[in-house]
Amino acid sequence: MITIKNKQECCGCFACKEICPLKCIDMQADEEGFFYPSVNANKCIECGLCTKACPVLNQSPPQKPIKTYVIINSNTEVKEQSSSGGAFSLLAEKIINDNGIVYGAKFDNQWNVIHDCTSNIEELYKFRSSKYVQSSINNTFSQTETILKNGKKVLFSGTPCQIAGLKKYLRKDYPQLYTVDFICHGVPSPLVWRSYLNETLAVYKINSDDIININFRDKSLGWKKFSFALQFNKKGQKKKITEVFYRNYYIRGFLHDIYLRPSCYSCPSKAGKSNSDITIADFWGIQYIYPELNDDKGASLMLINSSKGEALCRELNSHFKEVEYQTIFQYNKSIEQSTILPVDKRKRFFKGFGQKKVSSLVIELTNFPLSERIKEKIKKIISW
């Protein structure tokens, strides 16, 4: 049976919970807000399925992609709503047009991040754009298995460890399953996100029903200077707050790595270990590699990891440019390297978490310049 001795050794993929024939595994959040399995030992029959399905205990070897492409979605509205160049939407539309189902991460009605599916192109906007929170995968692995057994195509998108977990859970390769992950920096705790959101709602004196949209990768100030954007209704008026990534407290804490999941500091699934068919990412370094494509509106990388991924990619109605893996690696080290654990800062963050505001802790721990803090305060006072 599965036992977690060291939190770095569980990425929270839910594969063990999903596969247990006796349903005796519960996923429980710890004080940081990350979910871990807890086994009811009285019910467990020691069948060993949970340990076999665990992508951390059963890691695949790393592999380099077969090909690496740059791709930009020609639909400007879709690209605008996407984090990078809109590669995910091209793949998702293709699968839906083939009568398939697409899984990915979206917000629920309380602005928590969850995994869900759609078979409707009009609903894809909910899945677009990166949400910098660990998504709750729930029972999407078993749902996917049922759909695959019925012969339908499925595109499952998620973090590399979610894809690795899905593959271990399924235990066999389905020709009609396409898996897409992304180059992954790591995922913050859902509880830290909830606390930050509640603090923000209190600042603007609104509640979550007033929110119209949240975007972690708003491009209105440019793709490279992406922003956190919050749109809401207040007293019958629509408002939008846009904060560039280094000024937004939550994104700043995320990029300083102070509240990522422990497993993200020694990732079990990056560098091609997830066995996904395709890996998508931001094409950082575009200005040096393909300056003619550099319009600051977003460009995607597509790393092709399997012949199935290559065949799907060839069927897309879009323009590709090949690019050398070693060249893009220089600008996106997270392809292979895990984020370095800032031991002291992470400890201090979680020591203060629950007592102090997330924003106060981020200010304390990330050297938020005084001038920036004053500007932020003034901006908030002026807008209300």
Ligand SMILES: Cc1cc2nc3c(=O)[nH]c(=O)nc-3n(C[C@H](O)[C@H](O)[C@H](O)COP(=O)(O)OP(=O)(O)OC[C@H]3O[C@@H](n4cnc5c(N)ncnc54)[C@H](O)[C@@H]3O)c2cc1C
């Ligand atoms: C937590 C996180 C860390 C990332 N780190 C990097 C990085 O270090 N370097 C890099 O180049 N790219 C990183 N990315 C990927 C990048 O931000 C884009 O998501 C990717 O380039 C795809 O962009 P797109 O324009 O093709 O499509 P988009 O429309 O932006 O695609 C969004 C896709 O991401 C999925 N997704 C969004 N949020 C989550 C989530 N919380 N959990 C699981 N799946 C999610 C959606 O289901 C959808 O498939 C990260 C993404 C996330 C969510």
Ligand code: SF4
């Ligand atoms: S060993 Fe079998 S019964 Fe026990 S928790 Fe794991 S999957 Fe469930």
Ligand code: SF4
């Ligand atoms: S990594 Fe996944 S399968 Fe392994 S213990 Fe954690 S939740 Fe279970």
Ligand code: SF4
């Ligand atoms: S960094 Fe690794 S462990 Fe963390 S969410 Fe990404 S794939 Fe999972």
